[in-house]
Amino acid sequence: MICFREISELLGIKDRFAFALDALAGLLILFMIVSLFYLYVAVGARWSLVAEALFSERVIAALVVSVSSSTLVGFLAVAAVIPTAYVLTYRDFKVKSLLETLLIEFPQTFPPATVGLVYLLMLGPGSPINLAYTYWAVIIAKFYVSAPFAMSFTLRRFREIHRSGLDTIAKSLGARARHILLWILLPLSSKDLVAGFSLTWARAMGEVAATLIFAGAIPWKTEIFPAVVYLTSTESPQVALATSVIAALLSIGALLSFKWIAREKR
């Protein structure tokens, strides 16, 4: 603390408490971005390696599988959560709170590896429907882990609109469920749907454990970007590093684009 006082006096800071808050915020920011920054430091001057990795068939295949599956999961999640959020907003039933926990919070805390194992047992070899090690296994595993983000955004927004009473007014004017959903809820939630899509997409891009167990890592079919990083990290760490740089750039670029789209919709 003496050190802190001396520093603040040296810098001529009058409000030491406000300065302490700035310092603590700075620490968290540093912690969060240091790993990303270090990634580029580690690559150093070896950018040719990144270019080489980008054009390798394995990375291109993983890129195609990762981006296409995450985008599909994003769209599927948004489409699936709209009716679910409507039901959770407007229907009252006893286990609603439990159901919400199972749909939103639980999938975010349930270990993804266990999710993969459950799906492998449920929809794997020996079960009536065998989807293991297929592209659909990638979609299912990613969907379970990442759709709660879209669910959370959409449900929160639908409830906000419900609390505002706009739907009650619409009903007093004769509106039925389809009018409330299509004319009131969806237009007023467009920004939140974009935000839900983008976070779902980002989480799906980062998902690896459930996908590896249920879908495996077959190039051009089920091998995704994080799987390449995981599988090459010991045999060829430089390829893993290069792949990570590409993944980070792609995710940051996509998230900023989604944010920009959401802002434009405001």
Next chain:
Amino acid sequence: MTELKVEAITKSYGKSKVLDEVSLDVHSGEFLVVMGPSGCGKTTLLLVLLGVLKPESGHVCLDGKDIDSLSIEERNFGYVPQDYGLFPHMTVFDNISFGLRVRNVPSSKVVEKVHKLLNLVDLQGLETRSPAELSGGQRQRVALARALAVEPVVLLLDEPMSNVDEATKADVRVKLKETTKRAGVTTICVLHDPFDATALGDRIAIMHAGRIIQIGTLESLLEKPKDEIVTRLLACFLQRSGEQRAPSD
């Protein structure tokens, strides 16, 4: 035009009784003001009439028919909430035409009706504006036109003067009363300001602690107040009335 009868409605939130055997008769085409202090149950009464809240006991009857089992959509009651509840993503035209489009009214008739309503509420030329570009008084009139577009059997207004600035209040009051009279709709209007209540209402229902204490015209209430609460509310009116007149005297 429609006659509304409210029979011994009781509604509680947990242990607190918000409406305590409220009974009312609203005559056809009448403008009835429900007046009382904040928290006395005025808005809850409107929400029960609208069908949003289910009462524990009592009935709402329209022209002698019990409408308790009807949903909000089926009641065809116009409703203008305190904040007017305009759809922020729609223009004035889209807001007013909402109920007509829901009912699949042909677009030529929608345009004709919306223009008629814009004339009625004196908002011609503002149909392409968004609610954010309107003043409080203009928003109130858009909300009124939207509610009237579907030709409601009863119009429910919740504190319609609360977002109108003092400078334009007198004009807005006149316009509001004129519009509902021209539309010929039975109106129940909740207010807490005695001055607005007496200026707008054909009759005034005095409400306190979840009960309707007395109903009558201003004259009858002034002449024979039932108890101290009515006397106090009316005294408040007389004081305000005097203050309003003072500057011009």
